[in-house]
Amino acid sequence: MTTFVHLTDLHISAPEPVDTGLHSDTTATLHAVREMIDGMATPPAFILVSGDLTNHGDLASYQSLRTMMSDLKMPVLYALGNHDTRAGFYAGMLDRAETTLASYDHEAVIEGVHVITLDTSRPDKIGGELDDAQFAFLQAALANQPGLPKILMFHHAPALVMDPDWEWECLSFAATARLAEVVKGHAIAGIFCGHIHMDRFSQWYGIPLVVGMGQHAALDPLFHGQGIRMVQGTSFSVCVLRDSGLTVTCVPLPSTRAETGRHTLADLRAYEAARATAE
Numbered sequence: 001m002t003t004f005v006h007l008t009d010l011h012i013s014a015p016e017p018v019d020t021g022l023h024s025d026t027t028a029t030l031h032a033v034r035e036m037i038d039g040m041a042t043p044p045a046f047i048l049v050s051g052d053l054t055n056h057g058d059l060a061s062y063q064s065l066r067t068m069m070s071d072l073k074m075p076v077l078y079a080l081g082n083h084d085t086r087a088g089f090y091a092g093m094l095d096r097a098e099t100t101l102a103s104y105d106h107e108a109v110i111e112g113v114h115v116i117t118l119d120t121s122r123p124d125k126i127g128g129e130l131d132d133a134q135f136a137f138l139q140a141a142l143a144n145q146p147g148l149p150k151i152l153m154f155h156h157a158p159a160l161v162m163d164p165d166w167e168w169e170c171l172s173f174a175a176t177a178r179l180a181e182v183v184k185g186h187a188i189a190g191i192f193c194g195h196i197h198m199d200r201f202s203q204w205y206g207i208p209l210v211v212g213m214g215q216h217a218a219l220d221p222l223f224h225g226q227g228i229r230m231v232q233g234t235s236f237s238v239c240v241l242r243d244s245g246l247t248v249t250c251v252p253l254p255s256t257r258a259e260t261g262r263h264t265l266a267d268l269r270a271y272e273a274a275r276a277t278a279e
Contacts, residue, residue: 062092
């Protein structure tokens, strides 16, 4: 039995200047979550953090995050999300000054669990993508440690429905289809993701697919308009992997569920177009 914690969408922003793009005090939330993790009766073997580590991908914010997580006694495994930048992450979290545009893909074995992390972030996209080299890395990693249960982590979950209006919220449809073929026949205990700011659990071709709400804000799952409704809310998950399978227990923080903003599909398309133009 292995216990671990899933965090996501930290959206940390360095204290100065004040970040008006935040929907909550993410630094205070992470401190509160840290206290709760430190007080767990069964300390986690590791912590997964599935992307959007910072709000703007700047060096100072990564340095703040690194300081906040520096005294943890267990490994912390990070993925990158659409709010992150590779150069900022490598410099601020790893003191790495070379090949800073390379995707951050890695694997680790911790207490009998094989964790494989892929970088689905792309500078010009809200949604996620994987390239040929990353699929080659994944195929090689899946062949490693054949006797161990495997956890996959990336920011963007594979698509559940191929609706072109909503491709921004998931891994691209092409990458989703290819991923389904690559993982077929492997013992994947679970896939852990973030991005959509809600706790959502699915079976994806028989694999548990866990998406976390995260530590920034929530999307209202009851909103059926042509877009998204943001509300106040945060949570993290305590996970246990047993011989019988995976258990995920959400730990919600106090929440008012007050509305903090709305965005139409047109807003989201315009935002992504602006990012592509900036690149």
